[in-house]
Amino acid sequence: MNKPVKEKKKITKKHKQIILVTCLIVVITAAISLGLWGGFYYQYGSNLTIESTEAKNIIIMVGDGMGFNHIEAAKIKKKLDSMNMEKLDVHGQIRTRSLSIAPTDSAAAATALATGYKVKNGEIGMTGKKTYENIFEFAKQKGKKVGFVTTTNAYDASIAAFSSHVRDKNMHDEIIKQQIESDIDLIIGIGKDKYEPYADQIETEDRAYCKTLQEIKKAGIQKKKIFAVLDDELTERSENKLKEIVSFAANALENDNNNGYVLLVEGAKIDTYSHQNDIMNMIEELSEFDRAVGHLKERAEGNSDTFMIVTSYYETGDLRIKNIEDATVENMEKENWFHSKKHTRDDVPFFAIGPGSTEIPSNKPLDNTDIFDICKQLIENYASSSS
Ligand SMILES: [Zn+2]
Numbered sequence: 328m329n330k331p332v333k334e335k336k337k338i339t340k341k342h343k344q345i346i347l348v349t350c351l352i353v354v355i356t357a358a359i360s361l362g363l364w365g366g367f368y369y370q371y372g373s374n375l376t377i378e379s380t381e382a383k384n385i386i387i388m389v390g391d392g393m394g395f396n397h398i399e400a401a402k403i404k405k406k407l408d409s410m411n412m413e414k415l416d417v418h419g420q421i422r423t424r425s426l427s428i429a430p431t432d433s434a435a436a437a438t439a440l441a442t443g444y445k446v447k448n449g450e451i452g453m454t455g456k457k458t459y460e461n462i463f464e465f466a467k468q469k470g471k472k473v474g475f476v477t478t479t480n481a482y483d484a485s486i487a488a489f490s491s492h493v494r495d496k497n498m499h500d501e502i503i504k505q506q507i508e509s510d511i512d513l514i515i516g517i518g519k520d521k522y523e524p525y526a527d528q529i530e531t532e533d534r535a536y537c538k539t540l541q542e543i544k545k546a547g548i549q550k551k552k553i554f555a556v557l558d559d560e561l562t563e564r565s566e567n568k569l570k571e572i573v574s575f576a577a578n579a580l581e582n583d584n585n586n587g588y589v590l591l592v593e594g595a596k597i598d599t600y601s602h603q604n605d606i607m608n609m610i611e612e613l614s615e616f617d618r619a620v621g622h623l624k625e626r627a628e629g630n631s632d633t634f635m636i637v638t639s640y641y642e643t644g645d646l647r648i649k650n651i652e653d654a655t656v657e658n659m660e661k662e663n664w665f666h667s668k669k670h671t672r673d674d675v676p677f678f679a680i681g682p683g684s685t686e687i688p689s690n691k692p693l694d695n696t697d698i699f700d701i702c703k704q705l706i707e708n709y710a711s712s713s714s
Pocket residue numbers: 392433598599602643670
């Protein structure tokens with residue numbers, strides 16, 4: 328009668344040993360992974376030193392969602408040997424990972440470029456309770472004008488990282504309040520419905536609240552700052568609209584200003600159409616973005632005092648092209664070159680021109696936080712050499 332009880336005791340002991348060993352394995356594995364994870368994720372950035380003192384103006388252009396193959400697909404469709412962005416002097420690639428395990432989102436990616444810090448997906452310009460100074464705030468301290476143009480809602484995460492600090496990218500009202508309180512000289516985007524309730528706070532003695540390009544052109548002469556939501560003009564794609572708006576933006580920031588400016592331009596819908604796997608519309612958006620790049624490139628070439636970098640927050644859609652040499656528009660339409668509807672971990676391209684650009688190493692991938700470091704050093708060097 329005692330036998331089964333004895334057996335039960337034996338099993339229990341064995342079980343205990345197994346549980347102990349399993350626990351040990353789990354703890355050791357977790358410790359190793361966390362160590363590696365921590366080392367991998369917290370030691371980012373290339374510690375670049377940029378010495379140029381000549382960059383008075385900084386232009387950052389982001390083709391959201393644009394990977395290497397997005398550019399190749401656009402060249403196939405448009406029968407081009409190269410896009411304007413590829414005509415910039417320095418080419419390379421950047422890593423896009425955030426502090427989250429999943430591929431980066433727009434909040435973390437834009438925060439990396441804007442502040443030089445990696446955060447978890449969803450966080451904007453801060454992590455936990457710690458806020459990080461962004462490149463616009465830094466540039467303002469050095470007497471520069473700052474502004475952005477985006478083809479999406481001006482309160483979206485990607486732009487919010489340059490104009491606010493919030494723990495969650497969906498805190499749109501808080502983002503808008505911080506934008507209103509900020510010292511940003513020029514805001515051009517869309518999202519009229521969200522901004523309209525704040526109209527009285529946006530319009531000040533110094534700042535014009537505008538809803539058409541015509542209005543901002545007029546306001547540009549009368550007021551120092553511009554806050555514009557151009558829903559009608561920016562939601563409809565047209566050949567040279569973005570080019571015209573970025574030209575206006577650069578003029579407005581240059582006007583009556585001896586200290587230079589920082590301008591961010593975001594071509595946001597390359598990402599939107601990549602999520603939808605809509606290659607034709609993606610290409611049209613990328614082409615419109617590239618025409619704006621072409622315009623600002625000519626401008627940068629005309630003034631030897633402008634540093635410009637064109638890049639992307641991440642690759643969207645896992646776009647792959649089979650037999651790129653034989654690829655045609657016909658098979659682009661027949662086959663789906665996208666292999667995902669999400670952001671991926673792929674590196675993205677960057678292209679740069681102007682003072683400091685040749686100091687950027689192009690033989691190894693940069694980290695997305697390096698873009699902030701490069702811009703910050705250029706601003707700092709210019710300020711200390713001209714003071
Ligand atoms: Zn996206």
